[in-house]
Amino acid sequence: MLSNMTYLNVRHTLPVLGWQARSFKLQTSMTPAKMQGRRREASANLGTTQVRIDIDSYESRKAYGFRKDADLCADFKNAGISGVKSGTSRRSSEAWQAIDGAAKPNADFFQKQAKGKIEAEIKEQKEIELRPIPRPKITVYPAEVKGSPDVGEHSIDIRSDPFATYDYEPGSIDYHMKVEGSIHMWTSIGHYDVYA
Numbered sequence: 001m002l003s004n005m006t007y008l009n010v011r012h013t014l015p016v017l018g019w020q021a022r023s024f025k026l027q028t029s030m031t032p033a034k035m036q037g038r039r040r041e042a043s044a045n046l047g048t049t050q051v052r053i054d055i056d057s058y059e060s061r062k063a064y065g066f067r068k069d070a071d072l073c074a075d076f077k078n079a080g081i082s083g084v085k086s087g088t089s090r091r092s093s094e095a096w097q098a099i100d101g102a103a104k105p106n107a108d109f110f111q112k113q114a115k116g117k118i119e120a121e122i123k124e125q126k127e128i129e130l131r132p133i134p135r136p137k138i139t140v141y142p143a144e145v146k147g148s149p150d151v152g153e154h155s156i157d158i159r160s161d162p163f164a165t166y167d168y169e170p171g172s173i174d175y176h177m178k179v180e181g182s183i184h185m186w187t188s189i190g191h192y193d194v195y196a
Contacts, residue, residue, distance in 0.1 A: 003190040015181030024171035033160035042152035049144045057136035064133075 062071070094113065101109045186193070 016179035018178035025169040030164035046147040052141040059134040
């Protein structure tokens with residue numbers, strides 16, 4: 001009786017899902033800032049002059065008789081002009097005296113005239129003037145600081161782009177049916193089918 005019995009055979013396959021995931025990508029880039037600088041060191045640029053001392057000792061040397069040629073020439077010129085004037089006047093006066101007195105008998109005019117000159121020179125009062133020797137003139141020119149300092153220069157220039165760039169790729173998940181599920185049913189008589 002079991003051999004004529006109808007059996008229901010069932011075979012089912014479970015569905016299998018497959019998926020593929022891709023991560024998102026974010027890439028950013030920016031231009032680095034650039035810095036440029038310029039620097040010039042400070043410098044004093046200063047210098048000093050030497051102390052200068054001028055000593056004018058001519059008046060002191062002149063008191064001892066050491067004179068310049070120009071002063072000697074001026075003194076001799078003045079003495080010469082004065083001598084010519086006084087000599088001319090004296091010779092003119094002596095000539096008139098000789099005219100008036102030399103022609104007289106026993107006048108001995110020239111002897112008396114020479115004697116009078118000698119006596120006048122003897123009686124002449126000699127004066128000696130004592131004066132202090134002038135001090136030398138000393139002029140001191142102090143050292144001077146000349147030049148102008150250079151404060152130097154220090155400048156920095158920073159340049160950068162105002163925006164950054166970025167690249168964004170969104171992620172994704174893809175699903176697909178890797179294995180489709182199924183149910184198969186069939187009948188067999190007298191036994192179950194063994195599905196290999």
